[in-house]
Amino acid sequence: MSTFKELGLKEPIIKALTDLGYENPTVIQEQAIPQIITSKSDLKAFAQTGTGKTAAFSLPILELLDTNSNNVQAIILSPTRELAVQIGNNIKDFCKYLKDVNVTTVYGGSSMEEQIRSLKRGSQIVVGTPGRTVDLINRRALKLGDVKWLVLDEADEMLNMGFKDELDKVLEATPDTKQTLLFSATFPREVESIARNYMTNPVEITSGQKNQGADNVSHEFYSVTERTRYPALKRIADLNPDIYAIIFCRTRRETQEVADNLIKDGYSADSLHGDLSQAQRDSVMGKFRKKSIQILVATDVAARGLDVTELTHVINHKLPDQIENYTHRSGRTGRAGNTGISIVLVNGKEKGKLRAIEKIIQKKFEEGKVPSGKEICQNQLMNLIDKVNNIEVNETQINEFLPSIYDKLKDLDREELIKKFVSLEFNTMLSYYENAKDLNDLSRDNSRSRDTADNMTRFFINIGRKDSLNPAKLIGLINDQNIGDKIEIGAIDILDTFSFFEIDKNFEDKTLEAFSSNQPDFDGRSVNIEITKKDRSDGGGGGRRGGKKPFGKKDGGFGRRKGSEGSSSSSEGGRKRSDRPSDRPDRGSADRKTGGFGRRHRER
Numbered sequence: 001m002s003t004f005k006e007l008g009l010k011e012p013i014i015k016a017l018t019d020l021g022y023e024n025p026t027v028i029q030e031q032a033i034p035q036i037i038t039s040k041s042d043l044k045a046f047a048q049t050g051t052g053k054t055a056a057f058s059l060p061i062l063e064l065l066d067t068n069s070n071n072v073q074a075i076i077l078s079p080t081r082e083l084a085v086q087i088g089n090n091i092k093d094f095c096k097y098l099k100d101v102n103v104t105t106v107y108g109g110s111s112m113e114e115q116i117r118s119l120k121r122g123s124q125i126v127v128g129t130p131g132r133t134v135d136l137i138n139r140r141a142l143k144l145g146d147v148k149w150l151v152l153d154e155a156d157e158m159l160n161m162g163f164k165d166e167l168d169k170v171l172e173a174t175p176d177t178k179q180t181l182l183f184s185a186t187f188p189r190e191v192e193s194i195a196r197n198y199m200t201n202p203v204e205i206t207s208g209q210k211n212q213g214a215d216n217v218s219h220e221f222y223s224v225t226e227r228t229r230y231p232a233l234k235r236i237a238d239l240n241p242d243i244y245a246i247i248f249c250r251t252r253r254e255t256q257e258v259a260d261n262l263i264k265d266g267y268s269a270d271s272l273h274g275d276l277s278q279a280q281r282d283s284v285m286g287k288f289r290k291k292s293i294q295i296l297v298a299t300d301v302a303a304r305g306l307d308v309t310e311l312t313h314v315i316n317h318k319l320p321d322q323i324e325n326y327t328h329r330s331g332r333t334g335r336a337g338n339t340g341i342s343i344v345l346v347n348g349k350e351k352g353k354l355r356a357i358e359k360i361i362q363k364k365f366e367e368g369k370v371p372s373g374k375e376i377c378q379n380q381l382m383n384l385i386d387k388v389n390n391i392e393v394n395e396t397q398i399n400e401f402l403p404s405i406y407d408k409l410k411d412l413d414r415e416e417l418i419k420k421f422v423s424l425e426f427n428t429m430l431s432y433y434e435n436a437k438d439l440n441d442l443s444r445d446n447s448r449s450r451d452t453a454d455n456m457t458r459f460f461i462n463i464g465r466k467d468s469l470n471p472a473k474l475i476g477l478i479n480d481q482n483i484g485d486k487i488e489i490g491a492i493d494i495l496d497t498f499s500f501f502e503i504d505k506n507f508e509d510k511t512l513e514a515f516s517s518n519q520p521d522f523d524g525r526s527v528n529i530e531i532t533k534k535d536r537s538d539g540g541g542g543g544r545r546g547g548k549k550p551f552g553k554k555d556g557g558f559g560r561r562k563g564s565e566g567s568s569s570s571s572e573g574g575r576k577r578s579d580r581p582s583d584r585p586d587r588g589s590a591d592r593k594t595g596g597f598g599r600r601h602r603e604r
């Protein structure tokens with residue numbers, strides 16, 4: 001293993017790294033730093049979150065930066081404002097002992113004027129989200145004519161979020177002589193095409209096996225139905241009293257509902273999604289980092305900027321639309337040498353996707369059994385006893401109360417005393433799980449029933465991945481048909497040549513009518529839709545098309561919980577947000593300002 005000095009970094013940078021506790025370079029740093037310092041070749045790096053990629057591209061840039069010039073020399077694009085802010089802060093930490101280095105971070109949802117002022121003062125390094133970066137280029141506040149390095153961080157996610165046009169624009173605004181450094185956890189077709197069109201003979205490096213899950217993460221799946229999904233989630237949390245987890249959801253609405261239910265049921269939880277204001281998101285992230293929240297319920301995009309190294313669990317309440325994103329999710333645990341567990345809750349239909357994910361992560365999912373009430377009680381009890389064993393007694397403070405306490409308890413022997421203290425903590429939990437059903441049985445009983453929510457209709461559509469369809473484009477296409485303002489879009493399955501989507505049943509007829517009268521086309525291909533049968537016990541999306549299947553702390557512990565299992569699953573509990581979370585994949589945070597349902601989500 002090399003040292004940072006051997007990689008070619010100067011003393012002031014190494015000193016800052018020492019302050020940060022970076023002793024040795026990570027794999028990606030070991031490869032990228034000398035490569036960028038010694039060569040002007042473009043670089044294509046396979047790197048997941050948590051591999052140390054920020055330092056991998058920032059440190060060589062800082063090493064080579066010309067501090068005599070105040071022009072922008074490095075532009076770093078990142079998909080979300082949180083990630084941009086994090087990268088900006090990391091770079092400021094790295095250049096603590098370097099003189100005359102200025103960094104500006106630009107992103108939507110924050111004052112443009114302030115950002116323009118900072119750019120005018122002169123910054124050699126600009127970190128930005130694609131939307132705001134292009135806005136500033138258009139206003140001529142950001143000039144990229146002297147750029148030496150263009151970094152595309154999490155390129156796959158930027159393209160997923162529909163930032164292709166913005167990337168094109170930034171690439172065009174930078175000189176041909178620049179060095180492009182592209183970092184991505186996955187390399188789908190769209191990312192490869194950026195690499196092909198905009199990079200010249202890039203050198204490829206990888207932080208490990210392409211797309212492979214971290215070695216210290218184990219992957220488990222639990223079979224659920226829509227009815228048992230939330231109770232199963234709670235039992236998994238209950239079995240792990242020291243859980244520190246992110247629960248991933250597909251949509252803002254799902255995120256808010258799960259968080260509201262957990263809060264209502266007494267868990268230390270909160271939500272993070274694109275409908276929250278920047279201040280709300282900062283506050284939630286701050287609380288989670290400080291562990292005053294144990295469970296964070298988040299959409300993929302919103303959780304992107306969160307850098308937490310000690311997560312015990314990642315829970316996929318629902319799998320992501322694009323299975324490649326599973327690696328992003330599971331990679332949030334098992335970081336910095338810790339072990340972690342990535343749990344997936346799947347119904348009969350979703351199970352098919354597990355095989356495809358296994359191919360990507362090159363690991364097998366273990367089947368987990370939703371714990372019984374008895375197992376949970378036993379675990380919680382032992383945890384309580386361990387805590388009693390390990391509690392530090394403040395002798396000086398407690399001594400004055402002890403004589404009267406001893407006097408009050410003088411008639412109880414040791415066994416009775418233990419029983420009573422344990423029951424004090426435990427009675428509520430015991431009664432909560434009394435007569436708790438075996439959720440695994442319930443899931444089995446219902447596994448042959450329909451997977452589509454009762455209030456949704458499933459449609460077949462004759463375009464798929466081969467037509468460059470993705471969930472965002474499909475949502476855009478549906479919304480372009482003007483079916484209704486309040487239309488809800490449910491599950492989406494994109495397959496090679498065709499796809500499926502769910503629509504609120506009340507809009508079934510209107511959807512059919514709209515597609516039939518508008519006769520839309522998608523990239524020149526005429527589009528048609530059909531209702532598919534809802535009963536899909538084969539786990540596939542075939543319906544009457546048949547044939548092909550898709551590949552598929554607690555703040556009060558139990559003592560504060562009311563009622564019995566399953567008493568809460570309404571969406572009315574917990575806090576209320578001012579905006580109704582939308583039921584569609586969360587692709588950013590600024591769309592709420594830009595318009596209603598169906599607009600593409602953009603950072604501005």
Ligand code: AMP
Binds near residue numbers: 021024050051055309
């Ligand atoms: P990143 O992949 O850049 O988001 O980094 C993931 C985490 O690893 C961050 O908390 C970094 O501060 C930390 N990190 C990055 N490089 C090193 C290193 N060489 N030694 C220790 N921690 C590091």
